[in-house]
Amino acid sequence: MLSLYHTTVMFSLRDILFLCFCILTHYICRYRRRPAHPYPPGPFRWPIIGNALSIPLTYMHVFYKNLGDRLGTKILYMEALGQPIIVLNDIHVAKELLEKRSGLYSSRPQVPILSELVEAKFFFALMAYGDEWRHHRRVFQQYFSSKNQYRVEERAMEFVRKGLLPCLYQTPQKVHEHVRSCVGGFSTSITYGLPTRRYKDPLVLYAEDVFTKTAAASAPGTYLVNIIPALKYIPDWMPGASFKRVARKLHDEVYRLMEEPYQMTQKRMNEGTLSDCFVSGSLERIRHRADFELRAQCIKQAATQIYSAASETTVAATMTFILAMLIYPDVQRKAQQELDAIVGSDRLPDFSDKPNLPYLSAIIKEVLRWNPTAPIGFPHLTTEEDIYEGYYIPKGCSVLPNIYAMLHDEKTFPNPMEFKPERFIKNGVISNDVPDPENVAAFGFGRRICPGSQVALSMIYIAAASVLAIFDISPVLDEKGNPVEVVPEFIAASIVSEPLPFQCKITPRQGKDGESLLQEYLRTEVI
Structure with a gap:
């Protein structure tokens, strides 16, 4: 028995050493290759590890912008343990590569x-470019x-009127929770058609928890296996293999989130109550197709991504909008004056008012520019x-569109740290003199541009107009x-940039009969 134990340990150590040797050899060979043309400018790279020790895990978008400014370049080249990385700090360069050459960069x-341990390959935002990705995206766009x-x-208007506004009126100190409940309920409703509680709906809370864990697991630097994929083969008992236990638990949670609301939707469809x-x-569209089951699986998977x-x-x-209105009261007052002139005092704003509210439209554009929600974008x-x-x-290069750097370019947007909606207005109307974040950069580039941008913009607009x-x-x-x-500060991770918690007062405006306008919604508990 003891001999068998020693033999097992020897084989395990031998396998581990061989694996390390293969990884090291791969990186050495990759590092020694020299292309005929130079790489883009970048900082000094150490042999083997490259820039792995100098790339920060927080505020990466700010680091890359400052590095590009210091080197005098809008396109950067770096490496991390043999993985080539290109960072694009300029809108023009991003459009040239990610749009005009999208066949190579998508x-x-x-x-x-x-993808391997949680087995969440069905998130079409993360899928490799190919037929499977096209099927999922087509289902969404249809x-x-x-x-x-x-x-x-x-x-969106229903959830703002029945959820966000009454909640802010009754418990204004919980503004962040109310925004999350409203947006989460809206996402659940448009995806699954299920009724949700206007505050702390169980499904919304569960989904939020799962996606927070998913984002944390995929963040750069959280787990070494994301940098050295071969580590997925190490035995569970080895020190440092705790990521495998995390992955198994997250697998169960992700698949539960994919399955349960989908089954609830099908049940309500059969009952005629959905x-x-x-x-x-989407299911009705394919109901009579011979490949119904295969396409239904695609719909189920896409639904999880949509939420x-x-x-x-x-x-x-x-939340960035609310923070900006708090810090820039003059902007808030100007937007309210515009709303009062167009909407009046006896009704709530709706989408028909939007063309007549250019200053509010400029505020939303400035929100997307001032604090891009995905500052480093999704890597191509x-x-x-x-x-x-x-x-x-090189082939196999990660290309990061640094949206923060693009929308904080001092030449295009003077005084970029200042919240200034007027930069998008000329002669009282929306100007075309500067790039519009709603159409450029904020939602990505090329074939991988976010297909749900209009969904997000609809909610942001009606929430902003109604709150003001x-x-x-x-x-x-x-x-x-x-x-x-209040000093504007944002989450350190570059995946989604949300304001750090801040205090503010939400109070009914003088001269506005808020209770009368909200009377029919104040007792709504389920939307």
């Missing part, structure tokens, strides 16, 4: 802990087409080698009665 680098936009707008939604509309995409970034943008992956402006871009129509957003007072200054 894939995604894989996140091993999600339902969320322009002809169905009115349904999205009606549902309101229109992505799942029901995640619609929720996190929309919450971040809405090159499927072939390329040459751009004399620089060599009824409420004032102001600082809390300290014990001496002085306003507490």
Whole structure:
């Protein structure tokens, strides 16, 4: 028995040493290759490890912008343990590569802990470019087409009026929780058509928890297996293999989130009690197809992605809007004056008012520019080698569109740290003189641009218009009665940039009969 134990240990150590040797050899060979053209400018790279020790795990978007400014370049080249990385700090360069050459730049680098261990390959935002990705995206676009936009707008308005506004009126100190509940309920409704509680719905809370864990697992630096994929083969008993236990638990949670609301939707469809939604509309479209089961599986998988995409970034943008109104009261007052002139005092704003509210539209554009919700974007992956402006871009290179740097370019947006909606207005109307974040950069580039941008923009608009129509957003007072200054700070992770918790007062506006406008919604518990 003892001999067998020693033999097992020897074989395990031998296998581990062999694996380490293979990894080291791979990186040495990769490092020694020299292309005919130079790489784009970048910092000094150490042998083998490259820039792995100098790339920060927090505020990466700020680091890359500052590095590009220091080196005088809008395109950076770095390496991390043999993985080539290109960072694009310029809108023009991003459009040239990610849009005009999208055939080479439309894939995604894989996140091993999600794709291999959690087995969450069905998130189409993370899928490699190919037929499977096309099927999932097509399913999404067929339902969320322009002809169905009115349904999205009606549902967004319903959740703002029945959920967000009454909650802010009754318990204004919980503004962040109310925004998350409203946006999460809206996402659940448009995806699955299920009724949700206006505050802390169980399904919304569960989904939020699962996607928070998923984002954390995929973040750079959280787990070494995302950098060295071969580590997925190490035995569970080895020190440092705790990521495998995390992955197994997350697998169960992700698949439960995919399965349970889908089954609830099907049950309500059979009972005839379901309101229109992505799942029901998509299933009805393929009901009589011979490959129904295969396409239904695709719909089920896409539904899980839709909830995640619609929720996190929309919450971040809405909270950024509230923060901006708190810090820039003059902007808030100007928007309220515009709303009062167009909407009046006896009704709530709706989507028909939007063309007549250019200043509010400019505020939303500035929200997306001032704090881009996905500041480093989703990485693209090159499927072939390329040459751009004399620089060599290797195959298998991660390409990061630094949206923060693009929308904080001092030449395009002077004083970029200042919240200034006027930069998008000329002669009282929206100007075309500067790039519009709604159409450029904020929602990505090329074939991998976010297909749900209009869904998010609908919720952000109606939430912003409705909150400003009824409420004032102001600082809390300290014990001496002085306003507490709030300095804008944002989450350190570069995946989704949301304001750090801040205090503010949400109070009904003077001269506005908020209770009368909200009377029919105040007792609504389920939407």
